[in-house]
Amino acid sequence: MLSMTRTVSRPANDGQFAALVGEQVCCSEFTYRRGTEVFGEGEEAEYVYQIVSGAIRTYKLLCDGRRQINSFHLPGDLFGLENGAVHRFTADAVIQTKVRITSRRHLLDRIEHQEAGQASLLTLVTRNLQHAENHMLLLGRKTSVEKVAAFLLEMDRRQDHPDVLSLPMSRRDIADYLGLTLETVSRALSTLRDDRMLRFDGQTQRQLVLLDRQKLAQLDA
Amino acid sequence: MLSMTRTVSRPANDGQFAALVGEQVCCSEFTYRRGTEVFGEGEEAEYVYQIVSGAIRTYKLLCDGRRQINSFHLPGDLFGLENGAVHRFTADAVIQTKVRITSRRHLLDRIEHQEAGQASLLTLVTRNLQHAENHMLLLGRKTSVEKVAAFLLEMDRRQDHPDVLSLPMSRRDIADYLGLTLETVSRALSTLRDDRMLRFDGQTQRQLVLLDRQKLAQLDA
DNA sequence: GAGCGCTTTTGATCTAGCTCAACTCCAAGC
DNA sequence: GCTTGGAGTTGAGCTAGATCAAAAGCGCTC
Numbered sequence: 001m002l003s004m005t006r007t008v009s010r011p012a013n014d015g016q017f018a019a020l021v022g023e024q025v026c027c028s029e030f031t032y033r034r035g036t037e038v039f040g041e042g043e044e045a046e047y048v049y050q051i052v053s054g055a056i057r058t059y060k061l062l063c064d065g066r067r068q069i070n071s072f073h074l075p076g077d078l079f080g081l082e083n084g085a086v087h088r089f090t091a092d093a094v095i096q097t098k099v100r101i102t103s104r105r106h107l108l109d110r111i112e113h114q115e116a117g118q119a120s121l122l123t124l125v126t127r128n129l130q131h132a133e134n135h136m137l138l139l140g141r142k143t144s145v146e147k148v149a150a151f152l153l154e155m156d157r158r159q160d161h162p163d164v165l166s167l168p169m170s171r172r173d174i175a176d177y178l179g180l181t182l183e184t185v186s187r188a189l190s191t192l193r194d195d196r197m198l199r200f201d202g203q204t205q206r207q208l209v210l211l212d213r214q215k216l217a218q219l220d221a
Numbered sequence: 222m223l224s225m226t227r228t229v230s231r232p233a234n235d236g237q238f239a240a241l242v243g244e245q246v247c248c249s250e251f252t253y254r255r256g257t258e259v260f261g262e263g264e265e266a267e268y269v270y271q272i273v274s275g276a277i278r279t280y281k282l283l284c285d286g287r288r289q290i291n292s293f294h295l296p297g298d299l300f301g302l303e304n305g306a307v308h309r310f311t312a313d314a315v316i317q318t319k320v321r322i323t324s325r326r327h328l329l330d331r332i333e334h335q336e337a338g339q340a341s342l343l344t345l346v347t348r349n350l351q352h353a354e355n356h357m358l359l360l361g362r363k364t365s366v367e368k369v370a371a372f373l374l375e376m377d378r379r380q381d382h383p384d385v386l387s388l389p390m391s392r393r394d395i396a397d398y399l400g401l402t403l404e405t406v407s408r409a410l411s412t413l414r415d416d417r418m419l420r421f422d423g424q425t426q427r428q429l430v431l432l433d434r435q436k437l438a439q440l441d442a
Numbered sequence: 443g444a445g446c447g448c449t450t451t452t453g454a455t456c457t458a459g460c461t462c463a464a465c466t467c468c469a470a471g472c
Numbered sequence: 473g474c475t476t477g478g479a480g481t482t483g484a485g486c487t488a489g490a491t492c493a494a495a496a497g498c499g500c501t502c
Contacts, residue, residue: 401460
């Protein structure tokens with residue numbers, strides 16, 4: 001049940017959890033299988049999570065099933081706290097995902113007795129807000145190829161510019177993140193491949209190599 | 222220069238500023254004319270603002286001029302603080318707008334010596350994040366008519382369900398908020414009028430009456 | 443290692459919303 | 473009053489991206 005699907009190379013933002021939770025980490029670990037729900041929209045926020053390995057998506061649904069993914073959470077990322085007392089969206093596992101869990105109450109109590117705590121909590125929420133602001137610009141005003149280019153650069157940055165970028169999520173997930181259909185995402189990727197900005201690596205279509213980050217960044221506008 | 226364009230009926234969220242700034246309000250007032258910039262993206266955040274009357278839009282631009290408006294700020298709203306040290310977007314006046322200004326530094330100093338301060342600052346940023354999350358769903362997954370219906374209901378709610386809803390912003394502003402063109406906004410409004418969900422009031426097209434909020438809410442999905 | 447199901451790609455067609463353009467309606471200035 | 477200009481509406485046609493469909497590729501399980 002706990003077999004790792006990815007090796008984790010000490011992500012850049014790993015300090016977050018320690019800064020908030022403190023050093024003698026009082027938390028348990030848990031592994032969610034692919035597609036399992038971590039928490040649902042409207043549920044009370046009891047726990048806070050940090051990803052050890054895998055990937056989580058958080059999203060909102062319209063009544064007819066249309067889905068908008070807010071964000072993907074990767075190893076090192078903290079999530080479930082930005083919410084306030086009640087979760088404002090659903091979170092589930094994109095692939096098998098191992099998380100560290102601590103109770104929200106425990107974490108907030110700790111924060112109250114720590115000067116830096118309040119500040120780092122505010123920093124966390126502010127960072128989320130900043131991401132959301134950038135994403136609104138993308139959703140409202142970018143073309144499909146610009147969206148996909150921006151997505152690739154975001155994943156590349158968050159994985160510290162690896163030689164091979166591995167995407168844990170499906171084309172449908174990417175589409176629901178970018179406000180497109182899965183076919184349009186696929187076509188945009190093919191366009192970028194044909195224009196020599198990336199190539200697929202190995203058999204799977206989820207490993208790819210960015211061949212020209214500069215050109216991608218220009219597309220991102 | 223200071224003539225009011227709207228009467229203000231003590232907005233619901235007016236407590237914000239007082240809660241953060243304190244009672245003996247140390248701040249000056251200023252009036253911006255229609256179209257004037259309050260602050261620009263990338264500028265250092267020196268001041269924090271609360272709207273007395275009028276309306277402010279905050280937005281980001283792509284290099285070729287495409288614009289995405291994050292939010293409209295109406296009387297009572299606080300803005301310019303959520304940013305952190307540097308403004309992440311531009312703010313300018315939709316119409317002639319009177320604001321109360323206080324220095325960011327002054328406000329943050331005050332907050333540090335106040336238990337409730339940190340919490341209410343966090344609450345403010347969290348509220349902004351929540352708005353952004355809802356707006357991402359709108360931008361990524363709603364149709365033009367759904368977007369316009371949602372916009373009208375938002376304005377209606379924020380003005381406390383007035384008999385006549387007055388929109389300070391142009392069709393182009395609404396379009397740039399909803400990720401549409403101004404023509405599409407105009408057509409959507411005409412559709413809603415034809416379907417008896419609203420009617421225009423008086424001469425101007427910026428005063429309207431919501432005839433069936435329930436039906437609008439259904440559209441909002 | 444054959445078969446099945448899921449994911450992805452690619453093609454063909456459709457359509458919501460964009461673009462371009464004309465016209466109306468005010469409001470402001472002379 | 474007349475003129476000018478910005479704002480809004482409406483129409484006609486276009487296009488980016490959606491939808492529908494088929495096939496290919498991969499990773500399961502047995």
